[in-house]
Amino acid sequence: MEPLADIIIDRVVESLDHPFTYRIPPELVDAIAVGQWVTVPFGKSEVFGVVRHMRSGSSEGLKDIKTIRRLDPVLTPVLLELAEWMQDRYLCFLAQAIRAMVPSAVRNDIRARPAAVWYRVQRERLGRRSLKQTVFEYVSEHPGVERQTVLAAFPASGPALQALVREGALQAFAYPPNTHEPSRPMLTEHQAQALARLKSGPNRAWLLQGVTGSGKTEIYLSLIEGVLAEGRQAMVLLPEIALTPQTLTRFRERFGIQVAVWHSGLSHGQRRATWDGVRQGQIGVVVGARSAVFLPFPNLGVIVLDEEHEPTYKQEEHPRYHTREVAVWRGQRERATVVLGSATPSVESRYRVHQGELELVELPERVGGRAMPAVTIVDMRQELKEGHREIFSRLLKESLTKVLKSGQQVILFLNRRGYSTFILCRSCGTALECSDCSVSLTFHQREHRLFCHYCLNEFAVPDTCPECYSDKIRHFGAGTERVVEEVNRLFPKVRILRADRDTLTRPQDYAELYHRFYDGEADVLVGTQMIAKGMDFPQVGLVGVVAADTALHLPDFRSAERTFQLLVQAAGRSGRKNTTGEVVIQTYNPDHYAIRWAQTHDYPAFFQEEIVNRKQTRYPPYADLWLLLFEGEQDVVVQERALAAAHELRSRWPNKDVLGPAPAPLARVRGQYRYQVLVKSFPETGDDDLTSYLKELKIHDRQLSLTRDPYFLM
Ligand code: ADP
Ligand code: ZN
Ligand code: ZN
Numbered sequence: 001m002e003p004l005a006d007i008i009i010d011r012v013v014e015s016l017d018h019p020f021t022y023r024i025p026p027e028l029v030d031a032i033a034v035g036q037w038v039t040v041p042f043g044k045s046e047v048f049g050v051v052r053h054m055r056s057g058s059s060e061g062l063k064d065i066k067t068i069r070r071l072d073p074v075l076t077p078v079l080l081e082l083a084e085w086m087q088d089r090y091l092c093f094l095a096q097a098i099r100a101m102v103p104s105a106v107r108n109d110i111r112a113r114p115a116a117v118w119y120r121v122q123r124e125r126l127g128r129r130s131l132k133q134t135v136f137e138y139v140s141e142h143p144g145v146e147r148q149t150v151l152a153a154f155p156a157s158g159p160a161l162q163a164l165v166r167e168g169a170l171q172a173f174a175y176p177p178n179t180h181e182p183s184r185p186m187l188t189e190h191q192a193q194a195l196a197r198l199k200s201g202p203n204r205a206w207l208l209q210g211v212t213g214s215g216k217t218e219i220y221l222s223l224i225e226g227v228l229a230e231g232r233q234a235m236v237l238l239p240e241i242a243l244t245p246q247t248l249t250r251f252r253e254r255f256g257i258q259v260a261v262w263h264s265g266l267s268h269g270q271r272r273a274t275w276d277g278v279r280q281g282q283i284g285v286v287v288g289a290r291s292a293v294f295l296p297f298p299n300l301g302v303i304v305l306d307e308e309h310e311p312t313y314k315q316e317e318h319p320r321y322h323t324r325e326v327a328v329w330r331g332q333r334e335r336a337t338v339v340l341g342s343a344t345p346s347v348e349s350r351y352r353v354h355q356g357e358l359e360l361v362e363l364p365e366r367v368g369g370r371a372m373p374a375v376t377i378v379d380m381r382q383e384l385k386e387g388h389r390e391i392f393s394r395l396l397k398e399s400l401t402k403v404l405k406s407g408q409q410v411i412l413f414l415n416r417r418g419y420s421t422f423i424l425c426r427s428c429g430t431a432l433e434c435s436d437c438s439v440s441l442t443f444h445q446r447e448h449r450l451f452c453h454y455c456l457n458e459f460a461v462p463d464t465c466p467e468c469y470s471d472k473i474r475h476f477g478a479g480t481e482r483v484v485e486e487v488n489r490l491f492p493k494v495r496i497l498r499a500d501r502d503t504l505t506r507p508q509d510y511a512e513l514y515h516r517f518y519d520g521e522a523d524v525l526v527g528t529q530m531i532a533k534g535m536d537f538p539q540v541g542l543v544g545v546v547a548a549d550t551a552l553h554l555p556d557f558r559s560a561e562r563t564f565q566l567l568v569q570a571a572g573r574s575g576r577k578n579t580t581g582e583v584v585i586q587t588y589n590p591d592h593y594a595i596r597w598a599q600t601h602d603y604p605a606f607f608q609e610e611i612v613n614r615k616q617t618r619y620p621p622y623a624d625l626w627l628l629l630f631e632g633e634q635d636v637v638v639q640e641r642a643l644a645a646a647h648e649l650r651s652r653w654p655n656k657d658v659l660g661p662a663p664a665p666l667a668r669v670r671g672q673y674r675y676q677v678l679v680k681s682f683p684e685t686g687d688d689d690l691t692s693y694l695k696e697l698k699i700h701d702r703q704l705s706l707t708r709d710p711y712f713l714m
Pocket of ligand 1: 187191
């Protein structure tokens, strides 16, 4: 019997997707630990791997572990377990899960840059006058100043800074330190009650539902304070674009040095420093985008997932995890409280409350009793009927004039800028739908035909509306540029900012845009739903939704849910501080329930209707979805592969729904043809070996990608 270790090899290859056993050589026996990063011989080469288990057994025919690359384990046992759970649930490779947890910045840490350093005064005064003295005084006047700023103000002051730190006159931090006592507002009665419930049982998962401005963030802060006092850590997850300076400032003001951020804009050096700080327990709070859910906290006390309904929590690349699921899994496994926060929870989460899997805590009112903004719906069919064909209805134009004159700011939303076009009748508001699937048909320019991306049905583009025979039927979608033009035409003096996927590409861009609008550099902000959340502008007196229909007609079973959420979130941007906001929603479908219930901010009413639809159409939460995406160079071949799989699925699992194959909405990408098959599996018919079949299929078809619970059916 000899000491052995099972090693997960850091290679994304099917044949290596399970641990391999190695002998632990005597010189490593004392040093080795589960979770360590090691090198092992593989074939003729040497590869990296992670120690999964240690045990004893016969070492016959086994090779030796070569080196331990890093003494401290890179992964906790819980994260190793999580990797295996992800392998099963999302059918990803173990190495893909591991890579999501150990960012390349850490893997290549030898090449990393030095970490940033900040200073604050430690001792009262210094002896004699010198560059050192000058620098010292500068830091006294600018507490929490960053090293780079000091160097810019006093060239060649590096040695002086070092000396000051050595002498104990300054303190250096890896993060901006606290420079003043944080202020804590007295919690309102609702907040205090909510907080008491969240604290009532650790190891539980909660849905915190509260309208925008109801004080959810304040509750997170209080909850985290308690957790830090117990010596545990906190993880706060936000959609990437909600990581605005304003949100971070609130956390920094409360927790100062203990807060780190985690998002795609970090340098390798920052990433590595943060990851190390988290693993060593030096960082108490991380505010981050979805991949922060994998950070190796030693003693996690709370996980907050704000704006839990946001589709960006679904990772669309391998490993295709859902952040919410991982968060709930970790919370349970690590005995941490999980709080999912939203003004408009996902239908799935709210359903889980009914199923008893999540507990509901509500904040029914805005802080300070401020009223929800008044929402007016404008029927654009009526506008057209009365001879008004412009982008802005008469009412929206009037409100624009009034609000701009009063010196307040305006936000104009286009809702979603869909990549796909749909055909809409401007007389009656009908969008052309598939007769079998009741999802909107997508217009394909090249063929000049309409396709259903669920069932492969294909239709000619009609000249007249099938409902009302009007000839005012055409494809739809005014872009943000068009809206900017129109504002310019109507109000030539007004200053405008545009925000969409073309103008905002990096996380810094959001921050900049946010500051510019906040500081009053523009009167009107025109944008897609990207700007609908996380941003709090006190001077906004009017929010106009130029086209509410765009999201309503995406070929997606979540389109009503998305529309409702976007409209409520957009409305929440109006009247945040002292102003009473006004909201105008323009639509060709004023009677659609998503729009009607958004007008009155009535989530329960919306949920009631939506959940009935989901049940009838057999979509989540009543079904588990698997999306199979087949790709390849030859159209016919790809289609045949998809057909064969669909046929097999139908004959082996008659009690599941198998849709397709149909061309993917993006039918051809980089010369690759794409077909998809959608499988709906129903919990009540029992769980069976579908995933093992899919796994098998994937082994034989390298150009197949599998997504559990897909969000973008492209
Ligand atoms: P949400 O996260 O639900 O949108 P916030 O926590 O951001 O709500 O609160 C909305 C506004 O009200 C913020 O400006 C916040 O500082 C303020 N606020 C929250 N709680 C209180 C309180 N108890 N007393 C005074 N102001 C509060
Ligand atoms: Zn019509
Ligand atoms: Zn169809």
